[in-house]
Amino acid sequence: MQKNKPVRLQKAIADLGVCSRRRAEILIQEGKVRVNGKVITQMGVKVDPRSDEIQVVGKAYGAQKQEKVYYLFYKPKNTVSTLSDPEGRPCLTDHVKYLKTRVYPIGRLDFESEGLMILTNDGALTQKITHPSSGIHKTYDVTVDQAVTQEKLQCLKEGAVVEGKKVVPVSCEWSALRYPEGRRPEGSRFLKFVLQDGRKREIRVICENNGFKVTRLVRVAIGKIELRNLRSGELKQVDSQTILPLF
Numbered sequence: 001m002q003k004n005k006p007v008r009l010q011k012a013i014a015d016l017g018v019c020s021r022r023r024a025e026i027l028i029q030e031g032k033v034r035v036n037g038k039v040i041t042q043m044g045v046k047v048d049p050r051s052d053e054i055q056v057v058g059k060a061y062g063a064q065k066q067e068k069v070y071y072l073f074y075k076p077k078n079t080v081s082t083l084s085d086p087e088g089r090p091c092l093t094d095h096v097k098y099l100k101t102r103v104y105p106i107g108r109l110d111f112e113s114e115g116l117m118i119l120t121n122d123g124a125l126t127q128k129i130t131h132p133s134s135g136i137h138k139t140y141d142v143t144v145d146q147a148v149t150q151e152k153l154q155c156l157k158e159g160a161v162v163e164g165k166k167v168v169p170v171s172c173e174w175s176a177l178r179y180p181e182g183r184r185p186e187g188s189r190f191l192k193f194v195l196q197d198g199r200k201r202e203i204r205v206i207c208e209n210n211g212f213k214v215t216r217l218v219r220v221a222i223g224k225i226e227l228r229n230l231r232s233g234e235l236k237q238v239d240s241q242t243i244l245p246l247f
Contacts (some may be wrong), residue, residue: 009024009046029071072225080111104121110217134247141191
């Protein structure tokens with residue numbers, strides 16, 4: 001009988017659906033992970049997920065590797081895109097607490113923003129989508145408080161400094177979905193942004209720097225995965241054959 005092959009601790013934690021591999025590495029460095037009762041702080045430790053007991057922040061997780069699950073979620077406006085919030089605001093747990101399998105979000109959306117998120121216990125997919133080298137684009141429908149002229153649209157395309165780094169959107173155009181075919185949306189308040197890295201509040205900062213206030217921001221796509229007909233607060237489970245080939 002073939003023995004189980006040991007894997008790196010951070011991968012085992014991600015496979016168990018605790019958090020992403022990157023987050024697991026941080027928790028290990030902070031001394032918040034134990035294997036068979038022993039605190040592990042070094043990278044490179046290998047474990048057998050089927051036999052070793054793994055504790056993360058004091059909570060024990062089953063040794064058996066969980067089946068991977070995938071959900072598309074429409075995050076409502078004024079909801080924190082994490083599983084808990086120290087301020088007691090609405091968060092993702094309010095929508096996933098009834099699920100049998102623990103899931104976590106891939107990436108985040110601002111509190112005021114809404115739209116598509118992917119929830120999963122697949123650490124490998126999380127790593128793939130969030131890694132800077134992935135090149136996966138995220139698409140947003142954005143409404144601002146006043147008309148955007150051609151001149152101002154060009155300014156938006158030039159980006160802004162966000163968190164000390166100059167960022168430029170992949171594209172920024174008037175939203176064609178808001179207008180009949182053939183009509184040029186000169187001066188539209190409705191925009192379509194496409195981002196790659198997506199730094200914190202990037203779109204809002206770009207708009208504010210050019211004199212616009214964002215009144216609504218909806219993420220409508222992550223790569224080839226689209227929001228489509230999901231309603232605010234709705235969860236939709238998809239199988240691995242549907243989602244994995246798209247990344």
